[in-house]
Amino acid sequence: MNFLQLNFTHAVTLQLAVVSVSSLWLMTPFPKAPVMESVKILKNSKQHKLQAAQEQVCPSDDLIPKRTFHTAKDYIYICRGERLNSLGYYIRISKNGSNKITVPISSKNGETYTAIQGEITYMVTPYELIITKLSKGGSVNFREKVNSAIAADGKPLARGCPDGNNTFVEAKTKNFIVYICGKELPSSYVAVARQGNDKITIPLQSYKFRVGIEDSQFVAVNGDIRYLLTRSTLKVSRDSKTIIKEKVLYWN
Structure with a gap:
């Protein structure tokens, strides 16, 4: 009986010793340098993968x-x-x-x-x-x-109103996008063809404009060609004859 008790006591003591050593090992801090180096490598790896995913938008590496x-x-x-x-x-x-x-x-x-x-x-x-x-x-x-x-060189492509101008109106028809531009007041008519993006910029001859008013009207003249933009219609005429008339699909 004493023999069994002795063996049991010995086993418990051995188990406690193992637990104590394990606890001591867990509480012992790792050297900081290897840990920080591992974190850095992992972070760089993730950043590299993210950057590669962002850059690889074209079908192959040869295309940009x-x-x-x-x-x-x-x-x-x-x-x-x-x-x-x-x-x-x-x-x-x-x-x-x-x-x-x-x-x-x-x-x-x-x-x-x-x-x-x-x-x-x-x-x-x-x-x-x-x-x-x-x-x-x-x-x-x-x-x-x-x-x-x-x-590709980082430069912006052509936009509607010139830099430093406000956009008072942006209107779209079937074939054109028209901007009424200016600084403090509307001063220019800018029209862009929706196919090919040919662009003209003409000073306004006259305008009637108040924000939220449906009867806004803008007139620009270039030689014998007259451009009239209203909330409902874009009309281009030459010598009083209409050559283009399109419904305004979008007005902002």
Whole structure:
């Protein structure tokens, strides 16, 4: 009986000793240098992976973005082309990271880039992103304003109103985007073609404008051509004859 008790006491003492040594080992601080070095390596590794993911937007490492467009919801990149697709690639990445598409560019007109994937057409300009989906009943358009457009050298692409000007009105018709610009008061009429982005800037001859008033009216004259913009209509005439008349689809 004493023999069994002795063995039991010995076992308990040995177990307590092991626990004490383990506890002492756990409480002993690690050298700071190796720990900090490990954290640094892990952090750098994560940053490298994140940077690589951000940079690798084009189909291959040999291709780089030559245009970058930002909208409220998306990043759109125009990547350089190669032998297979000489016009390049249209890349659209949602800002929440949930979606990315890559489509070869089918046509380019100035700074207008168009890519077609099945029944869906993607068109981006420095001013807007337009997605058109064909359906049996016709077509459905999704439009989103481009907040910034940047070239490969980091310089911004052409915008509506000049730097230092306020935008009093932004109006869109089927074929044009029109800006009424100025500093303290409206002073210029800027029109951009939605295809090709040809742009004209003309001083205003006269205007009637109050924020929130539906009967706003702006008149600009360039030689024998007269431009009239109202809340409802864009009208261009030459020698009193109307050559363009389009409904205003968007007014802000």
